[in-house]
Amino acid sequence: MPRLSPDGLVSxxxxxxxxxxxxxxxxxxxALSCLDAMMLLFHEHLRxxxxxxxxxxxxxxxxxxxxxxxxxxSDDDLRTFCHDGTLLGAHPPxxxxxxxxxxxxxxxxxxxxxxxxxLGCQILEQDSRIYCMTxxxxxxEGSTWEALIFACHRQLDNLTVxxxxxxxxxxxxxxxxxxxxxxAARISGFDADVREIDGxxxxxxRDALNRPQKRLRIIILRTIKGARVAALENRLExxxxxxxxxxxxxxxxxxxxx
Amino acid sequence: MRERLCEYLIEQTDDxxxxxxxxxxxxxLLEPLRDALGARFINAGVAEQNMIGVAxxxxxxGLNTWVYSIAPFVYARPFEQIRNDIAFHGLPVKLVGxxxxxxxxxxxxxxxxxxxxxxxxxxxxxxxxxxxxxxxIFTVARLATExxxxxxxxxxxxxxxxxxxxxxxxxxxxLIEGGGPVLAVVGPLATTYLSDIAKIxxxxxxxxxxxxxxxxxxxxxxxxxxxxxxxxxxVIAIEEHVQRGGFGADLLRHFTESGVAVKTxxxxxxxSHDYGRYGSQNHLRRLSGLDPASVIGLTxxx
Numbered sequence: 029m030p031r032l033s034p035d036g037l038v039s040x041x042x043x044x045x046x047x048x049x050x051x052x053x054x055x056x057x058x059a060l061s062c063l064d065a066m067m068l069l070f071h072e073h074l075r076x077x078x079x080x081x082x083x084x085x086x087x088x089x090x091x092x093x094x095x096x097x098x099x100x101x102s103d104d105d106l107r108t109f110c111h112d113g114t115l116l117g118a119h120p121p122x123x124x125x126x127x128x129x130x131x132x133x134x135x136x137x138x139x140x141x142x143x144x145x146x147l148g149c150q151i152l153e154q155d156s157r158i159y160c161m162t163x164x165x166x167x168x169e170g171s172t173w174e175a176l177i178f179a180c181h182r183q184l185d186n187l188t189v190x191x192x193x194x195x196x197x198x199x200x201x202x203x204x205x206x207x208x209x210x211x212a213a214r215i216s217g218f219d220a221d222v223r224e225i226d227g228x229x230x231x232x233x234r235d236a237l238n239r240p241q242k243r244l245r246i247i248i249l250r251t252i253k254g255a256r257v258a259a260l261e262n263r264l265e266x267x268x269x270x271x272x273x274x275x276x277x278x279x280x281x282x283x284x285x286x
Numbered sequence: 287m288r289e290r291l292c293e294y295l296i297e298q299t300d301d302x303x304x305x306x307x308x309x310x311x312x313x314x315l316l317e318p319l320r321d322a323l324g325a326r327f328i329n330a331g332v333a334e335q336n337m338i339g340v341a342x343x344x345x346x347x348g349l350n351t352w353v354y355s356i357a358p359f360v361y362a363r364p365f366e367q368i369r370n371d372i373a374f375h376g377l378p379v380k381l382v383g384x385x386x387x388x389x390x391x392x393x394x395x396x397x398x399x400x401x402x403x404x405x406x407x408x409x410x411x412x413x414x415x416x417x418x419x420x421x422x423i424f425t426v427a428r429l430a431t432e433x434x435x436x437x438x439x440x441x442x443x444x445x446x447x448x449x450x451x452x453x454x455x456x457x458x459x460x461l462i463e464g465g466g467p468v469l470a471v472v473g474p475l476a477t478t479y480l481s482d483i484a485k486i487x488x489x490x491x492x493x494x495x496x497x498x499x500x501x502x503x504x505x506x507x508x509x510x511x512x513x514x515x516x517x518x519x520x521v522i523a524i525e526e527h528v529q530r531g532g533f534g535a536d537l538l539r540h541f542t543e544s545g546v547a548v549k550t551x552x553x554x555x556x557x558s559h560d561y562g563r564y565g566s567q568n569h570l571r572r573l574s575g576l577d578p579a580s581v582i583g584l585t586x587x588x
Contacts, residue, residue: 122374123376129346129375130375131374132370133370134366136335137366137367137370137371139339140335140343140367141339141342141343141346141371143336143339143343144340144342144344144345147340147343148305148344148346148347150325151325151326151344151349152303152347152348152349170335171333171339174333175336177336178331181331
């Protein structure tokens with residue numbers, strides 16, 4: 029597969045900012061923290077037989093933009109983001125877009141669904157790899173740990189879970205609200221391959237994804253909520269608030285031009 | 287009933303898409319199915335939320351997915367997973383709840399399923415089957431398999447008298463004919479009335495109907511039932527389920543929307559999760575007025 033170009037990534041970031049600015053909706057910070065990984069995964073790694081499940085459904089705008097960058101969602105469709113009558117809501121829609129199979133949004137669901145999908149592929153002897161993106165706050169959900177136990181026990185070597193560890197959740201930092209730090213050490217107690225990388229470093233993600241997989245793989249992406257936008261970076265507001273016009277103009281400069 | 291279901295599923299193991307998930311239950315029951323299915327028999331452990339999410343993933347891959355546990359563990363603990371992961375996507379997962387109603391008697395309210403089909407039928411794509419007789423299981427399981435939307439099977443205990451030959455499965459069955467009021471009973475609770483009602487003289491004997499499929503917009507009552515209701519004027523809906531959201535409310539809505547004239551409508555239902563003291567299924571049925579003596583007494587008063 030062709031490598032994701034830096035220009036492609038910049039275009040996606042700009043389009044993501046535009047979507048949120050035009051729709052006036054939030055959840056931009058968590059979309060910016062995982063966009064780099066999602067873009068690389070879709071452009072360089074996912075095969076037509078593979079599945080991606082976005083467990084942190086509130087970051088769906090990053091997924092919409094990624095699919096837009098692949099020509100699978102039109103620019104006109106993106107303009108409808110979160111407007112009345114749109115297919116592109118603030119959380120993934122059910123049964124509306126080919127590459128979005130599950131309507132997530134309530135946290136703690138995606139890992140289990142991904143585990144079932146991966147197990148289904150094993151039962152059907154399908155050569156499919158399943159990828160699931162969770163948030164870090166989502167690991168406060170008991171169901172996520174249920175899924176981890178299950179996926180390890182079933183030796184789901186066709187499943188990769190990416191954790192967007194941006195350190196902020198809805199009403200505080202993960203360390204303030206219900207700390208699981210160090211998350212990598214906690215998860216490493218299970219029978220899974222756990223790696224922790226810079227989630228904004230394409231080469232680090234390439235390396236992590238291209239390693240041979242013999243059991244459940246978990247890649248913890250150390251990321252920045254609201255990455256590359258000074259008004260949002262590591263700010264709780266980035267979970268909720270859209271950009272003002274002034275912030276939007278500055279943000280476009282900050283993420284650069286292709 | 288669960289033994290029959292196990293037999294049915296063992297017969298279906300030629301279907302390479304059949305997968306069965308249990309929430310760590312089935313001791314001295316499911317071992318033959320486990321042996322027959324091999325890797326397609328999945329013990330999800332004591333983790334019901336994950337169990338349902340996994341079932342959604344399996345079903346989305348096109349697998350014929352069955353999930354089994356004690357009834358409340360199937361629908362209550364993982365309700366959000368049922369709603370979001372299964373129902374939102376219309377996935378044809380079969381949820382099997384054993385011990386519907388007060389089936390687990392003395393085990394207490396944590397193990398009772400008194401609002402199961404009421405809760406699940408608030409989800410528009412769901413159907414529920416409540417088989418009455420053991421012989422219903424093969425038909426109901428086949429119907430569930432053929433259904434392209436989610437299904438809930440509430441299993442209970444067939445308590446029919448010895449030598450009673452049950453009629454073939456229908457969603458609505460007229461079990462006993464008489465000249466008295468009309469009883470519409472959900473599931474195997476109907477079998478507990480067969481002996482006592484049969485002893486009543488014809489003119490006072492209630493018409494006993496057994497209902498096995500809900501909601502009524504998918505399995506409406508037949509015309510013969512509605513004709514009897516209009517003739518008798520009195521109908522008693524009986525279910526081992528709480529009042530709200532159950533069959534009684536659905537039946538009354540059906541009468542109202544269909545213009546069926548009912549002079550007297552009574553609803554007998556499971557009164558409570560909380561009796562303070564524990565007891566068997568029959569003990570708890572008596573406390574709710576669902577036992578044969580209470581029901582027959584009520585029919586005399588109507």
